[in-house]
Amino acid sequence: MITAETNIPNRMRAAVLMEKGVVRMEDRPVPTPAADEVLVKVASVGVCGSDVHYYREGRIGDFVVEQPLVLGHEVSGRIVAVGADVSPSRLGQRVSIEPQRPCRRCAQCLSGRYNLCPKMEFYATPPIDGAFQDYVAIQDMFAHAVPDTVSNDAAALFEPLSVGIWSCRKAAIAPGARVLIAGAGPIGVMTAQCARAFGAAEVIITDLMPARRDTALRFGATLAIDPSRDSVETLGVDAFIDCSGAAPAVRSGIRAVRGGGHAVLVGMGADEIPLPVTVIQVREITLTGTFRYADTWPAAVHLAASGAVDLDGMITSTFDLEHTKEALEATHDPAQLKPVVRL
Known part of the structure; x- marks a missing residue:
């Protein structure tokens, strides 16, 4: 692992869904990126309707929360470390994360429909942890560079934009x-x-x-x-x-x-x-x-950077990580369009 900083901690904060309606702050180890991954210091995480469903109901269809789970899959941040197979030139880049890991070997992946991969691992979908925590790891190809003209909050919303x-x-x-x-x-x-x-x-x-x-x-x-x-x-x-x-x-x-x-x-x-x-x-x-998306981040970057869509204007409230529970509950208010957790 190659790092951009000498002060990456060994431990981090995480807001964890313990059971339906219960979110607790925990101290967890910082992930170590695999050879094809990058480590991202999280900046902003949008609150999605699926996060709220898991928080309120403990499940979405066949996906059931059976063990503590970190929610959040609308995420932006900065690359602070890279795995052995990733170019060190990526260190320090601001990125928007495409929060999925397909197998890249099945018929769906090979045909370009990787969103339909039967072995998909998706952030904040049981049992895969999401991004309401200080650091996350993601495959290099799914950490998309963000131009300086796009805010961290807007970059997090590339996921619902997708x-x-x-x-x-x-x-x-x-x-x-x-x-x-x-x-x-x-x-x-x-x-x-x-x-x-x-x-x-x-x-x-x-x-x-x-x-x-x-x-x-x-x-x-x-x-x-x-x-x-x-x-x-x-x-x-x-x-x-x-x-x-x-x-x-x-x-x-x-x-x-x-x-x-x-x-x-x-x-x-x-x-x-x-x-x-x-x-x-x-x-x-x-x-x-529709089921998620495939190859949408390049279009999302263009739409946001060109001003064709307004993402910052959709943010109606912000919270810190310790108030993730309040961010999830904010969606009770129909006037709330998009709450965001900032780290």
């Missing part, structure tokens, strides 16, 4: 497109920004909460609709992206898609819901899901 980029790619959004997005939470707002950056002429977003609709209008949406009052089914959009996970939103959104359009399911809701199959068939709608 969800928006991946969703827009799946939706085949092109210049002039008309797009409908259900759900104006953090991912919905991020996706709205991406859709505009991809060239969409109209971005229509739905949400039951007035505050969230107002927020969406500040971040790329051209129209915000209360779905309890106004129907979207006759909109005739080129693409529908569901970021809500709500069954009624999924059904009405699919019905809003024109012939030959795309419908993309991003939000996590019920395992099974009835769908308007005849509409999908006769309009030849392409319906797909």
